[in-house]
Amino acid sequence: MPELPEIQTSINDLLNSRIIGRRINDCRVLWPRSVRPLKAGDFQARISGLVLQQLHRRGKYMVFRLNRDQTLLVHLRMTGQFHLRPAGSPEDPHDRVIFELDDRRRLCFHDTRKFGRLILTADPEDILNRLGPEPFDPALGAEDFFRALRRRRSRIKALLLDQSFIAGLGNIYCDEALFAAGIHPLRNAASLREEEAQLLLVKIREVLNTGLRNRGTSLGLGETNYLSGGRRGENSGALHIYGKAGQRCPRCGSVIEKIYVAGRGSHLCPRCQEITLEGSLTSPG
DNA sequence: AATACAGCCTGGACGC
DNA sequence: TGCGTCCAGGCTGTAT
Incomplete structure (x- = not known):
C-alpha cells in the first residue's frame, strides 16, 4: 500500500518523465467516484485546458499545482498508481481517470480497488492543513x-x-x-x-x-x-x-x-x- | 479523547 | 478445476 516512500517515488518518476509544463488537452473520468465530490462532467470541464506547473508530496497526497489557481490532490489509498502511455494505447480495465496531454502522451490514474481520490480544488489547504508534520521536517525535533x-x-x-x-x-x-x-x-x-x-x-x-x-x-x-x-x-x-x-x-x-x-x-x-x-x-x- | 466498526472495493489466497 | 468465503487496508463517518 502506498506510503511516503511509494508516493515520493511515484512523484519522482513523473517528474523525471517531464510532465511539468504539459497541458491537459482532455480528460475522461471512467469511474466517477474517483473524482468526488465533483461530478465527473464538472471535473472534466474544469481540468481540461489547465497546465501542470508543479508537483510535490505532502503526507500521502500528491499535490499537482495547475494554473488558474487550481490544485489537484491525489490520494492513492490502497492500489492507486499512475501510468504514462502513448496516445492511442489500448484501454486498461483498471484505468479510472485518463488525462490526454499535449505531447501525445496519456497520464492514466490506475486503481484496481477504486479507493483512490482525485480532488480538484482551489483550496487545497482545507485538506492539507489537517495533516501533522512531515517525518523529515527538520523542525520536528x-x-x-x-x-x-x-x-x-x-x-x-x-x-x-x-x-x-x-x-x-x-x-x-x-x-x-x-x-x-x-x-x-x-x-x-x-x-x-x-x-x-x-x-x-x-x-x-x-x-x-x-x-x-x-x-x-x-x-x-x-x-x-x-x-x-x-x-x-x-x-x-x-x-x-x-x-x-x-x-x-x-x-x-x-x-x-x-x-x-x-x-x-x-x-x-x-x-x-x-x-x-x-x-x-x-x-x- | 479514544476506540470500534461499517463501508468503500477487488484480486488473491485458501478450503473443500 | 471451480466454486464459495475470507482477507487485505487508508480513510471517513457514526456510535459508544
Whole structure:
C-alpha cells in the first residue's frame, strides 16, 4: 500500500518523465467516484485546458499545482498508481481517470480497488492543513516528538497511523519502525520514555529512507501490487517484521506474532518489543 | 479523547 | 478445476 516512500517515488518518476509544463488537452473520468465530490462532467470541464506547473508530496497526497489557481490532490489509498502511455494505447480495465496531454502522451490514474481520490480544488489547504508534520521536517525535533507523545493516551501504533499526528506513515513502515525501536505497538504513547521516543523518531526516518532508496515496497505479484514508472519497488527484502508472522525474528530468533491494533494487522517480536503492565496502562496526569 | 466498526472495493489466497 | 468465503487496508463517518 502506498506510503511516503511509494508516493515520493511515484512523484519522482513523473517528474523525471517531464510532465511539468504539459497541458491537459482532455480528460475522461471512467469511474466517477474517483473524482468526488465533483461530478465527473464538472471535473472534466474544469481540468481540461489547465497546465501542470508543479508537483510535490505532502503526507500521502500528491499535490499537482495547475494554473488558474487550481490544485489537484491525489490520494492513492490502497492500489492507486499512475501510468504514462502513448496516445492511442489500448484501454486498461483498471484505468479510472485518463488525462490526454499535449505531447501525445496519456497520464492514466490506475486503481484496481477504486479507493483512490482525485480532488480538484482551489483550496487545497482545507485538506492539507489537517495533516501533522512531515517525518523529515527538520523542525520536528526529538524533544517535540516526545512531548507530543506524552500528551496522548492512545496506543503508539494508532497514533503513528493518525495522519494528523504525523503524515506519511502507513501500516508497513509503522510496524518496521516500531520493531527497529523495540517498542510494542500496544504501548501507550504517553508511557514512552524520552530515549524511546527519540529512538523511535530516528527509526521512523531510517525505515522511510531505506524505503525511498529502494523505490518503495511491492508485495506479491498480482494486479493490486504497487508499481511506479511501471516498475516494482525493491524494498520487500529490507523488511524485518511486516508480513512475517510465524517466521523467526532476525534479531533474536523468537517467533514473530501478528495481532490487531486499530483494526490493522500488526507484526511484532514478543521478545524485542516487550510490553510491561505499566506500558499498557494509561499513565496518570 | 479514544476506540470500534461499517463501508468503500477487488484480486488473491485458501478450503473443500 | 471451480466454486464459495475470507482477507487485505487508508480513510471517513457514526456510535459508544
